[in-house]
Amino acid sequence: MVERVYLYDTTLRDGTQGEGISLSVEDKLKIVHKLDEIGxxxxxxxxPGSNPKDMEFFEQVKHVRLNHAKITAFGSTRRAGIPAREDANLQKILHSGVQAVAIFGKTWDFHVTEALQTTLDENLSMISESVQFLKENGLEVIFDAEHFFDGYKHNPDYALQAIQAAEAAGADCITLCDTNGGSLPQEIEAIVQEVVRRLSVPVGIHCHNDGELAVANTLAAVRTGARHVQGTINGYGERCGNANLISVIPNLQLKMGYQCIPEEHMKRLTSLAKYVHEVANQVPPSNQPFVGKSAFAHKGGIHVSAVLKHPETYEHIPPESIGNKRRVLISELSGQSNVLYKAKEWNYDLNKYGSRSREIIAKIKEKEHQGYHYEAAEASFELLVKQALGELKDYFTLDHFKVFVEKTGSETFTTEAVIKLHVNDQVVHTAAEGNGPVNALDHALRKALEEFFPMIKNMYLSDYKVRVLDEADATASKVRVLIESSDGKEKWSTIGVSTNIIEASWYALIDSVRYYFMKHEDALKDCPAYQLHTVKS
Ligand SMILES: CC(=O)SCCNC(=O)CCNC(=O)[C@H](O)C(C)(C)COP(=O)(O)OP(=O)(O)OC[C@H]1O[C@@H](n2cnc3c(N)ncnc32)[C@H](O)[C@@H]1OP(=O)(O)O
Ligand SMILES: CC(=O)C(=O)O
Structure with a gap:
């Protein structure tokens, strides 16, 4: 039978101890729903004893119907020198209305004498009386043995006495914490093995990531008997974070054969990770293992060639199994396979064009050498392919444009662009103002094209980025302009490179418009200018 590992999520508590992470009560409630849904x-x-926000959360969560998860409160053992029933923190836990609680207590003698500034015996009493008090009040009690691994390394007898005190007082689970996050997997394995041998209650693990080993240490603990795993979504947490459940779950379930969440929920991991990043207002790291945008993005030609034959050549698991997807990137490191893959994605059968994919690759490599970066501008790449195949329509051609920037005295800058284009056999000549040269050019281009292609009103520029490519040349440097455009439904990115920022912007701008027209060729049939020729490659 498949063995079960119980998951304990502390995103809403230890996760918010991470720098830059702050969740409102509403945010916490939204995340609760998602965590419950996934299992x-x-x-x-x-x-509850920390702040009014957490107290309000516990009030509100009482009205939330959950299918599976137990809401748990966190707190510490009682303060030194007072009875547990008089401890304000423990009282607040009782009033929070939860059925389960995790209380942390000291297990490292150094912390007892130096941080708590009390005696070793008093700390053992604090642990056992606090656990007993919560048990007597009907709660399921998880004892978080803070600094257990460091404590065990310095004074194993005392560390063991501390957790045995919790067990004797009725704790339902003893979680061993690598609080400073500095332990190594082999240390975790040996110590967990010893603890599992000595205790009768289930053992849990709570790892921090200071040595970048929180996930590895968690897996090591499970290997040697821990069956309760604490962590956070996306690894948020104090200092370098906690064990990332988004990585722990697939490792345990897909690779080590334990059951953590229902099999059919595994595909939700990618969307859960993104959702929590979104609510926490964090930029998702593209290289986040398992669920990041780049987790299954293949760039090197050798990799793509093999992945097309057998995905497992360069993928440790099928991306779909956790709701992610494979991507192929285009760059100077591409081979023919990258181009064939992308072309297939866009439904072009490059095989019928003989050696064209080699020519396309050569062109990309040459352009990347000039400063282009197609990985970030797939729309420009698709236009390049279409043009190379002789299938790109000639929607408009430029005769010339001029951009004027004027400043007189204390007046603010004014900017104007004049543009002359050919659309079929007609000439169009317009001018427009803008809040800067690129904006003025964008307005003038749209104004010129609007009469022929009214659909251009539906698209807009949603992002504009400039990067200086060779800073050593200062103001004579080459710049790379990346433009992101949208029609409210889709987004696409285009690129331009030049030593002149206006020229680079122009290339990115016209690619953006040409791409939009290319993707909506059916709609173009209703446009006054529909008589298009193809662009020579
Ligand atoms: C390993 C962990 O992540 S534990 C969780 C850490 N998280 C947090 O600290 C976030 C929430 N914390 C808070 O809101 C506040 O620190 C509070 C409300 C808990 C306490 O605030 P204050 O009463 O002002 O105390 P302060 O934060 O300055 O110091 C912590 C006190 O708790 C005591 N303490 C620490 N651990 C324990 C413990 N396991 N059992 C009992 N007391 C403890 C300390 O000795 C210190 O006592 P002192 O004030 O007599 O020196
Ligand atoms: C309990 C806890 O958060 C820790 O020891 O890291």
């Missing part, structure tokens, strides 16, 4: 067993909502 997390315990959701630690916060520390």
């Amino acid at each position: 997390i067993d315990y959701i630690e909502g916060g520390w």
Whole structure:
């Protein structure tokens, strides 16, 4: 039978101890729903004794119907020198209305004498009396053995006495914490093995990522008997973060054969990770293992060639199994296979064009050498392919444009662009103002084309980025302009490179418009200018 590992999510508590992470009560409630849906067993909502926001969360979450997860509160053992029933933190946990609680207690003697500034015996009493008090009040109690691994390395007898005190007082699970995140997998394995041998209650693991080993250490603990795993979505957490459940889950379930969440929910991992990044207002790291945009993005030609034959040549798991997808990138490191793959994605059968894919590759490599970066501008790449195949329509041609920037005295800058284009056999000549030269050029181009292609009103520039390519040349440097455009439904990116920023912007701008027209050729039939010729490659 498949063995079960229980998941305890602390995104809403330890996750918010990460720099830059702050969640409102509404954010926390939204995340609770998603965690419950995917099958997390315990959701630690916060520390009721810490702040009014967490108290409000526990009030509001009482009205939320969950299918699976238990909402859990967090807190510490009682303060030194007072009875547990008089401890304000423990009282607040009881009033929070939860059925389960995790309380952390000291297991490293150094922390007892230096941080708590109390005696080793008093700390053992704090642990056992706090656990007992919460148990007597009907709660499921998880004891988080703070700094357990460091404590065990310095004074194993005391560390063991501390967790045995929690067990004797009735704790339902003892979670061993690598609080400073500095332990190595082999240390975790040996220590967890020893603890599992000595305790009768289930053992859990809670790892921090200071040595970049939180996931590895968590897996090592499970290998040697831990069956309760604590972590956060996307690895948010104090300092360098906590064990990332988004990586822990597929490793345990797909590779080590444990069951953590229902099999059919595995495909939701990618969207869960993105959702939590979004709510937490974090930019998702593209190289995040398993779920990042680049996690299955193949760039090197050798890789793409092999992946097309057998995906497992360069993929450790099928991307779809966790809801991600394979991508192929175009760059100077591409081979024919990259181009064939992309062409197939766009439904072009390059095989019928003989050696064209080689010519396309040669062109890309040459352009990338000039400063182009097609990986970030797939629309420009698609135009390049279409043009090379002789299938790109000649929507308009430029006669010339002029851009004027004027400043007189204390007046603000004014900018104007004049443009002359040919659309079929007609000439169009317009001018427009803008809040800068590229904006004025964009306005003038649109104004000129609007009469022939009214659909241009539906598209707009959604992002504009400039990067200086060879800074050593200062103001004579080459610049790369990347433009992102949208029609409200789709987004596409185009590129231009030149030593002149206006010229680079122009190339990116016209690619953006040409791409839009190319993708909506059916709609172009209703446009006054529909009599298009193809562009010579
Ligand atoms: C390993 C972890 O991640 S533990 C969780 C850490 N998270 C947080 O600290 C976030 C929430 N914390 C808070 O809101 C506040 O720190 C509070 C409300 C808990 C306490 O605030 P204050 O009463 O002002 O105390 P302060 O934060 O300055 O110091 C912590 C106190 O807790 C004591 N303490 C620390 N661990 C424990 C423990 N396991 N059991 C009992 N007391 C403890 C410390 O000795 C210190 O006591 P002192 O004030 O007598 O020196
Ligand atoms: C309990 C906890 O968060 C820790 O020891 O890291």
